[in-house]
Amino acid sequence: MPAPPSAPQHLCPACGQPNACRMAAGGDARGCWCMDTPIAAAVLARLPPAERGQRCVCAACAADAGAAAPSGACSAQDRRPIL
Template sequence: MTTAVAPTVLDATRCPLCGEANRCAMEVERETGQAQPPCWCMAADFSLAPLDTLPPALRGQACICARCAAGTPPPQD
């Protein structure tokens, strides 16, 4: 017997890696209907981002933040 797992709902305004605001202009435009300048992510290099740490089901659901895109770990509290 298999156990069903409830789908995880992400907040599209938050980075799925660290939980911080991702400052995604495309998401702001989608939510508000107000045109935004091009998002920072359109010119970002994501080659250092630890994208492989995201479960496959969570990939492509929300933008990661600039810090995670650069591969910089979040500050420790």
């Protein structure tokens, strides 16, 4: 099921920062960081149900599995392109 039109595919659904996903940029999923990085269930559980499986989270949010903070709590300074 595609994401709603108001939800740009290149933005993380948890924090709204760029997710650096190749598929979101129209590229091939092979070699994309998001295909090779395990995402903890705790990270996905913090997303609204409608956002799960629709857009990739960014690397900072993906690595933030132990944080008890709500969605959107990823630090923008921790973001860096993975590609």
